[in-house]
Amino acid sequence: MNVPAPRVTINDVAARAGVSKGAVSMAFNNRPGVSAATRERIFEVARQLGWTPHQTARSLAGRRVGIVGLAICRPARLLGLEPFYMEFISGIEDVLAGRSCSLLLRLVRDLDEEIALYEEWWRSRTIGGAILVDFHREDPRIAPLRALGLPAVAVGHPSLTGGFPSVWTDDATAASDAVRYLAALGHRRIARVGGPSGLGHSGIRAAAFEATMSELGLDGRRQVSTGFVGEEGARATRSLLLGPERPTAIVYDNDIMAVAGAAVAAEMGLAVPDDVSLLAWDDSQLCRITHPPLSAMSHDVHHFGEEVARALFGVIAGTHKGALQVPTPALTPRGSTGPPRRT
Amino acid sequence: MNVPAPRVTINDVAARAGVSKGAVSMAFNNRPGVSAATRERIFEVARQLGWTPHQTARSLAGRRVGIVGLAICRPARLLGLEPFYMEFISGIEDVLAGRSCSLLLRLVRDLDEEIALYEEWWRSRTIGGAILVDFHREDPRIAPLRALGLPAVAVGHPSLTGGFPSVWTDDATAASDAVRYLAALGHRRIARVGGPSGLGHSGIRAAAFEATMSELGLDGRRQVSTGFVGEEGARATRSLLLGPERPTAIVYDNDIMAVAGAAVAAEMGLAVPDDVSLLAWDDSQLCRITHPPLSAMSHDVHHFGEEVARALFGVIAGTHKGALQVPTPALTPRGSTGPPRRT
Known part of the structure; x- marks a missing residue:
């Protein structure tokens, strides 16, 4: 589904969803005035048609693509102790540094804080894109962040990431x-x-x-x-x-x-x-x-982070849309596994 | 050489560099119109004279104090494996998050790249201050970053950090x-x-x-x-x-x-x-x-990171100037030390 759809307009979305243009606009700007169910329908239609708000006018003009955001919703003390995250971030950093980009890192307490943070970062033109991690089932970040039009890569299985371009491992x-x-x-x-x-x-x-x-x-x-x-x-x-x-x-x-x-x-x-x-x-x-x-x-967690950063540049450039699978973790037997002792 | 030179003006810099005042201004505002070589000469002269642009007028107005920079000069793959850095960053993040600030993280390959990065971040008003780490003897970052007027906290013994306000452990x-x-x-x-x-x-x-x-x-x-x-x-x-x-x-x-x-x-x-x-x-x-x-x-590395972040806010506010010592690592005996076996 990589065909660009340059002629799809807000009118098409409104017509297909059976609402006014104003309602589409309100839904995408996260304003009150449309019900949650209607908003979801509008997003779904927009997704089907491949439409996003102000596609060209908004684009990336005036934004620092030089800065990429990553919010992590885990207690700070835990972050320092989890080898995965640090190798993952180091992989992201490797790709970013090669393009003179930097990672804006923030620890958040809950997903509402994370949503508000991304809204602020995006509306203030602080970041050019974001990396979304730790998806939950029915993740509450999906609707508001898609509505925002934030270019983002979701790290997680496509069944969890609600239409965001994703990078995942099996x-x-x-x-x-x-x-x-x-x-x-x-x-x-x-x-x-x-x-x-x-x-x-x-x-x-x-x-x-x-x-x-x-x-x-x-x-x-x-x-x-x-x-x-x-x-x-x-x-x-x-x-x-x-x-x-x-x-x-x-x-x-x-x-x-x-x-x-x-x-x-x-x-x-x-x-x-x-x-x-x-x-x-x-x-x-x-x-x-x-x-x-x-x-x-x-698996190569550093490489996983690199692929995620590359995918984000692809999303920002409009070339990455679907789901990218990185290699599945492979069994590496060493000394800690063997047949059970006979009893 | 800690004598301030308050009477140095943009005219002195322009005269010494053999350019117009406008050229100095363009160079410092990162605008086109001066060649790379001329810009470098202007920066070099400003450094020698200890001049920074609009020192008070510019101050922190218009800057995002909401963003703090941290460049780390270690290979990305190592960063993910060093428990110290990650606990340290998590401590910084804890204080930053409490003030709705974020950490801009970049891995650099050498100290020259780090200096250039801080110059760019500071001149483009991306960051409100910086945390400088991993000091070497006769560290080459000290002179150019002090000349820049970048508010920064140096993590290291005061004998290494060349007049930057510091946080250190014995x-x-x-x-x-x-x-x-x-x-x-x-x-x-x-x-x-x-x-x-x-x-x-x-x-x-x-x-x-x-x-x-x-x-x-x-x-x-x-x-x-x-x-x-x-x-x-x-x-x-x-x-x-x-x-x-x-x-x-x-x-x-x-x-x-x-x-x-x-x-x-x-x-x-x-x-x-x-x-x-x-x-x-x-x-x-x-x-x-x-x-x-x-x-x-x-020692409590997380707390060390917290103290560093607090000190940086003190530097930005003008209240922290000297060296702050955090607790000395204390011996915690567990099972891996004991008297040697008699032989």
């Missing part, structure tokens, strides 16, 4: 691959220590984990939600390993929780991988500097 | 405390795995390490410089532990190298702390999720 296949690998080693009791259940990509992994376990005739309900923090990963591991039917393998949603899990196993006198296999996710430097080194679902 | 005392603690446990062969030797704070720690060792009658030359990366920490640890007079204790310049060092000890079949004591630096979450948990020179 978490479902990766989660399924992780389960199949551990099952092939002989594990029957496999657990998962996941991220926050409200986050779209954690939800996708959780569903794929359960579906694959069930397909293999195994019980896929051994899943714990955490906030991605090492200490929570340690707590979840301890509670899994102390339970009545101890898992013989655990998949983690990031690296730091897997490192914490390995320390819990050592503290409990359990051998890795003989007593318990541990599989990390993301595969930052951390996985290679532990003993034993951690097996991981590995 | 690395010398902390390094000395680390040595005294290990010596008090009975260690005689103590090694240090440090950061890049060109960095001011690494140099301060190296000198304090050697001086304290010598004061205690010990050999302080077992020091290795690295780029702060886990894999280099592992390599340095391996080479120290394979040497003829193996150290019984190692101090690291950050956490991730200490985690890597612990894995090397495990890989070589050495017990921590019986065969070798390991002492980390910074004390991020990593130190508490390993087994045994790592003893560390501990």
